[in-house]
Amino acid sequence: MRQLRTAVIGLGRVGWQFHVPQVIKHEGFSLVAVVDPLDERLAEAQATFGPGLQEPLRTYRDHLTMLGETRPDLVVICSPTRFHAEQALAAFAHGCDVFCDKPMAPTLAEADTMIVAARDAGRKLMVYQPHRAMVEVVALQDILRRGILGPVYMMKRARSAFTRRNDWQALRKYGGGMLNNYGAHFIDQLLYLAGSRAKRVSCALRTIASLGDADDVVKAVIETENDIILDLDINMAAAVPLTPWVILGRCGSATLDEGANAWRVRYFCPTDLADISLDESLAAPGRKYTSGETIPWREESFPLANYAPVDFYAKVYEYYALDRAPYVPIAESREVMRVLDACRQDAEG
Numbered sequence: 001m002r003q004l005r006t007a008v009i010g011l012g013r014v015g016w017q018f019h020v021p022q023v024i025k026h027e028g029f030s031l032v033a034v035v036d037p038l039d040e041r042l043a044e045a046q047a048t049f050g051p052g053l054q055e056p057l058r059t060y061r062d063h064l065t066m067l068g069e070t071r072p073d074l075v076v077i078c079s080p081t082r083f084h085a086e087q088a089l090a091a092f093a094h095g096c097d098v099f100c101d102k103p104m105a106p107t108l109a110e111a112d113t114m115i116v117a118a119r120d121a122g123r124k125l126m127v128y129q130p131h132r133a134m135v136e137v138v139a140l141q142d143i144l145r146r147g148i149l150g151p152v153y154m155m156k157r158a159r160s161a162f163t164r165r166n167d168w169q170a171l172r173k174y175g176g177g178m179l180n181n182y183g184a185h186f187i188d189q190l191l192y193l194a195g196s197r198a199k200r201v202s203c204a205l206r207t208i209a210s211l212g213d214a215d216d217v218v219k220a221v222i223e224t225e226n227d228i229i230l231d232l233d234i235n236m237a238a239a240v241p242l243t244p245w246v247i248l249g250r251c252g253s254a255t256l257d258e259g260a261n262a263w264r265v266r267y268f269c270p271t272d273l274a275d276i277s278l279d280e281s282l283a284a285p286g287r288k289y290t291s292g293e294t295i296p297w298r299e300e301s302f303p304l305a306n307y308a309p310v311d312f313y314a315k316v317y318e319y320y321a322l323d324r325a326p327y328v329p330i331a332e333s334r335e336v337m338r339v340l341d342a343c344r345q346d347a348e349g
């Protein structure tokens with residue numbers, strides 16, 4: 001099996017808890033270097049992962065020294081967002097491929113510098129967008145494939161909590177804010193499910209419970225080129241939970257029942273409906289304003305236990321080591337960045 005000599009930049013929450021363990025676990029990757037400005041995190045990495053590695057683990061306070069001395073095949077960037085572009089460009093200049101955590105960068109313009117640099121250097125670039133790989137998305141794709149909802153016209157997605165955020169992600173100057181943070185996840189997830197680019201974007205941003213100046217309440221409405229309305233709420237100042245998922249189609253709706261860990265679908269078969277026609281008279285018969293019909297609803301439950309999430313690092317290996325198509329094409333990550341920029345512009349304008 002081809003082994004990718006891999007360096008991880010940033011040993012914070014996602015670097016330490018997700019990327020490093022995944023790199024260690026998959027036999028197609030060998031961890032050769034880690035980068036973090038904090039000495040105690042480097043020492044912790046050496047003590048935890050150093051023993052047993054094929055090649056001695058090298059630890060660095062800065063990415064440039066690491067790139068010059070180690071020249072890995074693959075650089076995994078999970079430092080704070082403001083460093084992503086600078087570190088990716090340096091990696092490409094040293095002949096490395098890059099797997100970057102989301103959001104790609106604080107702005108579309110910076111993301112574009114990464115895409116251009118990867119292309120010019122002939123290197124690969126993919127963004128970690130884990131929410132498209134979640135089991136609830138895999139199950140929903142199966143429901144959509146069955147066609148029981150009819151053509152989908154709206155997807156409503158909400159993430160809510162009450163959090164007085166006080167870390168770097170609470171600050172705009174560091175690329176923080178919930179639009180950048182969760183927005184990058186959910187916009188990718190919704191566009192992926194819709195299978196389309198965005199046509200029109202509107203957005204309102206507020207800072208309510210956060211201690212910083214970055215947004216913690218996001219209300220975005222995105223209309224896709226294939227005419228689906230994506231309605232996104234990210235609300236970190238909500239004392240009651242918002243409904244996380246509602247999918248609306250012409251023949252039915254689906255919602256995720258988190259208690260039962262299952263999608264619940266209510267729908268009708270078009271052939272079961274009575275044959276009624278439009279009445280254009282200006283006096284509704286019997287003074288009634290509905291057709292009076294009873295919809296023959298059908299109900300089905302789709303337990304998530306019947307599905308498996310996508311193994312993201314298996315996809316990472318397939319792309320970087322086996323030259324398969326990228327699981328997250330860079331054009332789709334750019335579209336997420338374009339929509340994030342459009343959300344910011346609409347909210348400010």
Ligand SMILES: NC(=O)c1ccc[n+]([C@@H]2O[C@H](COP(=O)([O-])OP(=O)(O)OC[C@H]3O[C@@H](n4cnc5c(N)ncnc54)[C@H](O)[C@@H]3O)[C@@H](O)[C@H]2O)c1
Pocket residue numbers: 009010011012013014015035036037038041063078079080081083101102103128129130168181
């Ligand atoms: N995909 C996901 O599910 C997910 C989850 C959380 C965070 N993220 C993203 O991952 C990135 C890191 O977020 P986090 O929550 O792990 O942050 P964090 O604050 O927990 O950790 C950041 C780490 O980077 C280190 N660091 C700071 N400056 C650095 C530099 N110049 N070079 C290298 N390392 C540096 C810090 O010392 C720290 O160890 C962000 O872009 C964030 O949006 C993604």
